[in-house]
Amino acid sequence: MFNKVLIANRGEIALRILRACKEMGIETVAAHSTADADAMHVRLADQSVCIGPPASRDSYLNMHEIVAACEITGADAIHPGYGFLSENAKFAEILEAHGITFIGPTSEHIKTMGDKIMAKQTAQRLGIPVVPGSDGAVTEDSEARRIAADIGYPVIIKAASGGGGRGMRVVNSEQEMEVALQTTRTEAGAAFGDDAVYIEKYLGKPRHIEVQVMGDGKGMGVHLGERDCSLQRRHQKVLEEANSPALTPEQRDKIGMICANAVGDLGYSGAGTIEFLYEDGEFYFIEMNTRLQVEHPVTEMITRIDLVNEQLRVASGQEMSFSQKDVRFQGHAIECRINAENARTFVPSPGEITYYHPPGGLGVRVDSGVFTGYKIPPYYDSLIGKLIVVGRNRAECLNRLRRSLDEFVVGGIQTTLPLFQDLVRNDDVIAGDYDIHWLENYLAQTG
Numbered sequence: 001m002f003n004k005v006l007i008a009n010r011g012e013i014a015l016r017i018l019r020a021c022k023e024m025g026i027e028t029v030a031a032h033s034t035a036d037a038d039a040m041h042v043r044l045a046d047q048s049v050c051i052g053p054p055a056s057r058d059s060y061l062n063m064h065e066i067v068a069a070c071e072i073t074g075a076d077a078i079h080p081g082y083g084f085l086s087e088n089a090k091f092a093e094i095l096e097a098h099g100i101t102f103i104g105p106t107s108e109h110i111k112t113m114g115d116k117i118m119a120k121q122t123a124q125r126l127g128i129p130v131v132p133g134s135d136g137a138v139t140e141d142s143e144a145r146r147i148a149a150d151i152g153y154p155v156i157i158k159a160a161s162g163g164g165g166r167g168m169r170v171v172n173s174e175q176e177m178e179v180a181l182q183t184t185r186t187e188a189g190a191a192f193g194d195d196a197v198y199i200e201k202y203l204g205k206p207r208h209i210e211v212q213v214m215g216d217g218k219g220m221g222v223h224l225g226e227r228d229c230s231l232q233r234r235h236q237k238v239l240e241e242a243n244s245p246a247l248t249p250e251q252r253d254k255i256g257m258i259c260a261n262a263v264g265d266l267g268y269s270g271a272g273t274i275e276f277l278y279e280d281g282e283f284y285f286i287e288m289n290t291r292l293q294v295e296h297p298v299t300e301m302i303t304r305i306d307l308v309n310e311q312l313r314v315a316s317g318q319e320m321s322f323s324q325k326d327v328r329f330q331g332h333a334i335e336c337r338i339n340a341e342n343a344r345t346f347v348p349s350p351g352e353i354t355y356y357h358p359p360g361g362l363g364v365r366v367d368s369g370v371f372t373g374y375k376i377p378p379y380y381d382s383l384i385g386k387l388i389v390v391g392r393n394r395a396e397c398l399n400r401l402r403r404s405l406d407e408f409v410v411g412g413i414q415t416t417l418p419l420f421q422d423l424v425r426n427d428d429v430i431a432g433d434y435d436i437h438w439l440e441n442y443l444a445q446t447g
């Protein structure tokens with residue numbers, strides 16, 4: 001196992017990683033920007049190193065400063081968290097060259113999954129169901145029209161280097177194809193330096209369901225069930241739950257085992273998430289994320305497996321602490337992302353938290369780094385914490401979530417807590433009856 005891990009991230013996830021390290025007797029180094037000198041994880045870490053000014057590109061994205069911080073402190077591994085350098089193949093490659101362990105998959109696996117065309121071809125080869133569409137990149141109008149006529153309109157054009165909702169365009173008829181193809185290519189070239197695009201059948205009312213996987217890098221893969229992340233706004237997830245209210249145990253086992261076997265065959269190492277659109281009882285692969293995700297706690301709450309602990313084990317060459325037969329899904333968990341934003345306009349609300357009272361009690365977990373007197377800097381993502389609630393079933397989970405939200409007080413700034421107060425009392429949310437467009441429609445209707 002590692003002696004010392006450098007945490008190349010900030011906020012709640014930096015604290016989450018620090019906690020796992022502490023429980024495993026691993027020393028920690030917090031690599032932080034000047035704006036985060038007073039952060040909770042910096043105070044709790046064994047050592048801290050300032051890696052630059054507030055702007056992310058000069059600190060949390062500054063590979064050379066981070067490698068230098070590693071060498072100064074003698075850290076033998078880096079945990080990248082999510083965002084920032086977590087899916088940067090070049091960073092993983094640099095660390096490989098420096099003999100520092102990147103806590104995540106190989107740079108090759110990151111590269112493959114970062115290219116959405118390669119990712120889809122790899123998924124298909126491994127037996128994962130994919131969305132019908134072009135076999136690889138499409139360059140000619142005639143080819144695009146032939147494929148679209150074949151699968152039927154509407155179709156969606158996606159940039160190979162896009163992902164997470166960037167570089168996509170829906171095409172409703174053949175007349176729109178030429179302009180749409182040209183525009184998407186040009187935009188992709190400008191945004192990603194790669195104008196390769198591909199075509200898929202457009203699914204109109206899917207759910208977003210993702211499967212948590214882990215590989216040991218030696219051919220063993222496991223799945224930890226799925227999360228339903230359909231409640232989102234502008235490709236930002238708002239509320240996530242495990243299990244998905246839409247799946248039966250048989251469906252879970254089937255898609256889960258397909259993913260577990262695929263990850264094993266790939267020789268994948270560490271935690272990953274295989275994202276699907278789910279419509280009319282069918283799964284369609286869209287992307288694979290090669291990092292720990294924001295919403296990983298809902299999986300932890302229903303499996304009682306510490307995903308960061310397992311990442312550290314696998315990255316250091318140990319076996320995972322469990323195998324597939326040990327995985328049991330018990331109860332139901334929901335996560336609410338608490339952002340420092342106005343709950344209706346989503347305008348960021350940085351500043352001083354003058355009062356902070358998180359909820360507690362049975363089945364309640366709050367992952368956050370904030371406290372009374374903490375000043376939220378304006379330079380980063382507005383996520384300030386996550387409320388995660390677990391119950392023996394979905395109804396109990398929702399009751400517990402309602403009372404937890406009633407207890408949660410954050411003063412001095414605006415947060416998204418009032419939105420959740422409304423959502424947990426909505427009939428569709430209570431019934432689990434929503435797709436990826438539900439929240440945006442709800443927000444448009446309720447003003």
Ligand code: MV4
Nearest residue numbers: 131156163164165200201202203208232286436
């Ligand atoms: C789609 C789709 C419909 N059909 N692909 C958006 C993010 C990116 N990961 C994939 N996305 C979509 N791909 C096909 N063939 C609809 C979306 C989509 C979406 C997906 C997941 C969660 C929220 C979404 C919101 C709008 C569109």
